Amino acid sequence: MATVSSLTYDDLGSAAQRDRRRRILDATMALAARGGFDAVQMRAVAEQADVALGTLYRYFPSKIHLLVSALARQFEETQVSLGRKPIPGDTPADRVAFVLARATRGLQKEPNTTEALTRAFMFADSSVAGEIHVVGLQLTAMLNRALKGADYVEGAEPTEEELAVARVISDVWLAALVSWVTGRLSAQEVTDHLDTAVRLLLR
Amino acid sequence: MATVSSLTYDDLGSAAQRDRRRRILDATMALAARGGFDAVQMRAVAEQADVALGTLYRYFPSKIHLLVSALARQFEETQVSLGRKPIPGDTPADRVAFVLARATRGLQKEPNTTEALTRAFMFADSSVAGEIHVVGLQLTAMLNRALKGADYVEGAEPTEEELAVARVISDVWLAALVSWVTGRLSAQEVTDHLDTAVRLLLR
DNA sequence: GGTAAAACTGCAACGTGTTTCTATTATGCC
DNA sequence: GGCATAATAGAAACACGTTGCAGTTTTACC
Numbered sequence: 036m037a038t039v040s041s042l043t044y045d046d047l048g049s050a051a052q053r054d055r056r057r058r059i060l061d062a063t064m065a066l067a068a069r070g071g072f073d074a075v076q077m078r079a080v081a082e083q084a085d086v087a088l089g090t091l092y093r094y095f096p097s098k099i100h101l102l103v104s105a106l107a108r109q110f111e112e113t114q115v116s117l118g119r120k121p122i123p124g125d126t127p128a129d130r131v132a133f134v135l136a137r138a139t140r141g142l143q144k145e146p147n148t149t150e151a152l153t154r155a156f157m158f159a160d161s162s163v164a165g166e167i168h169v170v171g172l173q174l175t176a177m178l179n180r181a182l183k184g185a186d187y188v189e190g191a192e193p194t195e196e197e198l199a200v201a202r203v204i205s206d207v208w209l210a211a212l213v214s215w216v217t218g219r220l221s222a223q224e225v226t227d228h229l230d231t232a233v234r235l236l237l238r
Numbered sequence: 239m240a241t242v243s244s245l246t247y248d249d250l251g252s253a254a255q256r257d258r259r260r261r262i263l264d265a266t267m268a269l270a271a272r273g274g275f276d277a278v279q280m281r282a283v284a285e286q287a288d289v290a291l292g293t294l295y296r297y298f299p300s301k302i303h304l305l306v307s308a309l310a311r312q313f314e315e316t317q318v319s320l321g322r323k324p325i326p327g328d329t330p331a332d333r334v335a336f337v338l339a340r341a342t343r344g345l346q347k348e349p350n351t352t353e354a355l356t357r358a359f360m361f362a363d364s365s366v367a368g369e370i371h372v373v374g375l376q377l378t379a380m381l382n383r384a385l386k387g388a389d390y391v392e393g394a395e396p397t398e399e400e401l402a403v404a405r406v407i408s409d410v411w412l413a414a415l416v417s418w419v420t421g422r423l424s425a426q427e428v429t430d431h432l433d434t435a436v437r438l439l440l441r
Numbered sequence: 442g443g444t445a446a447a448a449c450t451g452c453a454a455c456g457t458g459t460t461t462c463t464a465t466t467a468t469g470c471c
Numbered sequence: 472g473g474c475a476t477a478a479t480a481g482a483a484a485c486a487c488g489t490t491g492c493a494g495t496t497t498t499a500c501c
Contacts, residue, residue: 078458087479092458206414219370235406236406279486280489292451293450
């Protein structure tokens, strides 16, 4: 089970290569938005990104790598935009609920995209460990910022307990997302579900 | 997204058909045990079950339906064997931890099988809703029995709170399972992770 | 036992992810 | 500028999930 990995932004030397990578991820997101996981077909991505199929595979060794990398890029952008203002809410529970509600709203707006990215994330095997790790770090960082609120400082070690709480919440979030994507939960139920979990954990 | 469904045991009239179904699921588990998700190839399942490919698809409309149905059957058996004795432990937390630890141990023994079933479960889309619902019910029932202990009676309504706790725990379990399958968590970490979540929730 | 319907077999074919290969183009170095 | 190397294009081929179909067998019913 070799760990193959996608070419990250930093790996790429030339501007042309970074641009190719960007075009590929853009095409991936566009196709995902239109038709979800099934619509993200490698030939279609290559064509829309104006890149040969072989090149696409050089940048992302599988469809799953591609989609998880797209998820990671998306998360980065969310992080940046979320980082501009302090998170509203007086208690950790309020702030976490705020962040989750906001994220959930964002996902609802593009249900096909969410379906594509979520299913790829859940289907990933160990060869995608690197890409998944990136996403995991981002998620943890986001939740930690919410838990700590104004006390948050970059790189500060969370306590054991905070870490555990953040982990459970992201687990619940992931499970809820999967349920929503497969039509087992409505958007409202996802939010309720998350609120309940936060309430149970942060009391 | 039509909801197609697998033929359940009860659907099948004749003994020959029930036997075909059993052979198919046996073949599925055997192949899964040997090589995981990728080794469960529809042609191979059909051949090993001594059934034509078309027949296999008549019983299970997709590979995912097939694997999730195999998971459901597995769960049923676990339920039955678990139902024979009261669950040890004086507190809900102890009993839940016991059940989870036991289940986790069981999964470790057949990592390839676990990988196959877990990935199918996570990849399932809404057409598999029926099969997934069955698994969900079994999981919920199991956790409720553990929460209630000796007070458990068949069909008793759990409280809102109990339900919420059980749901969060199964979410954490699922997420842990996915992490284990993809090599992000060791078996020990899965157990620890679950214990921590139980401790946070049942205090 | 005969017959219509349903189930099953065997096999070919299609779609999409993935691999492979050759020719062409871009890049870095002297 | 010229050359070695790497990157890319283009296209064919392979693998496996899935579908379709003609012929055969089993089942249900009278």
